[in-house]
Amino acid sequence: MNMQKIHTNKLNLFYTDVHALKEISIDIEEKQVTALIGPSGCGKSTFLKTLNRMNDLIAGVKITGDVLLDGLNIYGPYDIVELRKRVGMVFQKPNPFPMSIFDNIAYGPRIHGVKSREKLEELVENSLRSAALWDEVKDRLKKSALGLSGGQQQRLCIARVLAVNPEVVLMDEPTSALDPISTMKIEDLMEELKEKYTIIIVTHNMQQAGRISDKTAFFLHGEIVEFNQTEKIFSKPADKRTEDYITGRFG
């Protein structure tokens, strides 16, 4: 039984009048892959963004309830910069900055105060190795990151997140814009990453959730209908709505 990394208690979120998240109470265990599945608009991406307070960027968002990271409420007096260092995010569309590969990875450490050239080079290499990208780019670190393929760009974004040494990595449909081979490479990568990081992934692709996650939460209309070991959810879901969604009876 792993330790509890993130705990939410009666989390509610409103986009002005729309009640987007309803009484979400969930425990995310550390060093596991937790998948969030559900039909479009069910709130899973919204929930993900509450975990690193990216929802703060949207006007008119109101949040009630607690979100605890290692026991501390991140919506209380919590340094946002510190939070986003500990909880990193990979987005749906790969978004490397229009800079060199090296500068992309070094961006995070640099803004957090790392100046030494050697230290940066070490960080860049380690991050690229952790993201299984080092061998492919080690000879062109100074070239623009935008020249990489889609799958490589996404792994670059993962490396960029890892460079700030987070504890949790949030992934918002990270492979939905990629081809099947790149998708598989990233799924394999996640298998390795979960030994060091807690991973929470939103995915539209149910089969992906089945392949890579340890626990799965099924979201519907802003609520969590069921949250359990992935094996159980996929072979014997407790709720009929979960079963209908998983068997494709409704989507």
Add this chain to the structure above:
Amino acid sequence: MVLRHSFDQGLDDLHLDLLNMGSLVEESIDNTIYALKKQDAELAGKILVNDDVIDDFEKKIEKKCMNLIARQQPLAKDLRTISTALKIITDMERIADASADIAEITIRMSGKKYIKPLIDIPKMAELAKIMVKKSIDAYVKQDIKLAEEVCASDDAVDALFNKIILDLVNLMKNDPGTVEQGIDLMFIAKYLERMGDHATNIGEWVVFNVTGEHDHLARLFHKESAHVPPYDE
């Protein structure tokens, strides 16, 4: 770069589990034959206990297979491998059951002397044992030739079975006092014949796993001349 590492790992684990179950089954047959020959009730008792272990193993492997299907969407060879595993464990479990049933009868007969010296039954048992071993081997090596050999040897086992039944029927006709043991021995022969059938099934599933074709190979190798003699010959 090899992809789907954890799926491959799962398939490897499955393979290993099947091998282990196979060894347990082979061990059970070995012990049963020995116990039968030596009328060793204690050994027979151990066989009965071990059967539970084999049953649990079957459930464990079954669960693993279901899990792999639910989570990994196996296709092509992967799909055949997993469905083959599901079928083979059933046959292996039945073989183990047959073995346990023989052990039970052994215990029942342990105090008494055999009505006739056992010659054909041990011979049949050896043949059945070889078939089972070969079929598991065929699975391990994914060897179609071996699998086909197993199916081909089913006839020999059936022939022995017929002979044993004939002998026992005659024995019982002549001496009604032997009926109790005679029936027990007939059951043993029947169980051994079933073992041969299950081994044949395993062979057929091995061929399916490799080629994707599932034929009743025993029928293919069944000699037309095989003759089931009536009882009053």
Add this chain to the structure above:
Amino acid sequence: MSVLSHAAKRRLSDKLLLSLTWFCSFITIAVLVWILSYIVINGITHINWSFLTTIYKPVKGLTGIFPMIISTLMIIGVTVIISTPIGICSAIYLVEYSKPGKLVATIRFATETLAGIPSIIYGLFGFIFFVVALQLKYSILSGALTLSIMVLPTVIRATEEALKSVPDMYREGSLALGASKLTTISRVVLPCAVPGILTALILSIGRIVGETAAVYLTAGYVPNIPSSIMRSGQTLSVHLYTLAKEGISFEQAYATATVLVIIVAILNFIATRVAGKFTKVSTGG
């Protein structure tokens, strides 16, 4: 007119429209070519090295435009130094920080209006405010301040467009790494917007170079090399105006005009090349 079928009528009207379009384009290009060639043909003969490098003292027979070139460069320089930071910061506020509302709408309205005011009015304002009220007198500085106000709307608008064209996903990516909004703007958004800003800047310079009325009333028309920005100077366009108005020498006027045209052409060329080069780099060259 049932002589023509419906389809034939359509084909005819298509042809007519096409011919009309061609004709209009031709006129436009023809006029442009006519103006340019008239000026250049008349002026190019008078341009030589001494014309470009000697000072202007007609009394002594010196009719070089070197001082005007210096004045022009000085006024461009000071204008850029003043207007660029203000313009960029305003644009950053409008795009990155402000929330849609009355204040922003007002600022936008003001910017749009400023862009449309005739330059003579700027000149008048500059004269009244900078030259007289602030007692800066006729000087490069007065001229530059006036021109800054003129050029500001363009700089703001162009910077806004450049900032808006930076995809939000870069901002999100940066913020998600723990960067503050300011860091994100300075290290990711602005560098990305630089080509757009640079282009607008260079084009604004092109406009400044051509400004006459506003400069005439604020920077004055002393045909000497200004010793500092507090002194008056005469830009190329004002010189051209003076030469023509007072009938001094049309030859020199054409020559000056040719130099002006060449400068504007070079600036536009640089602007396009710079923008192109930056776009290539930022999209994965």
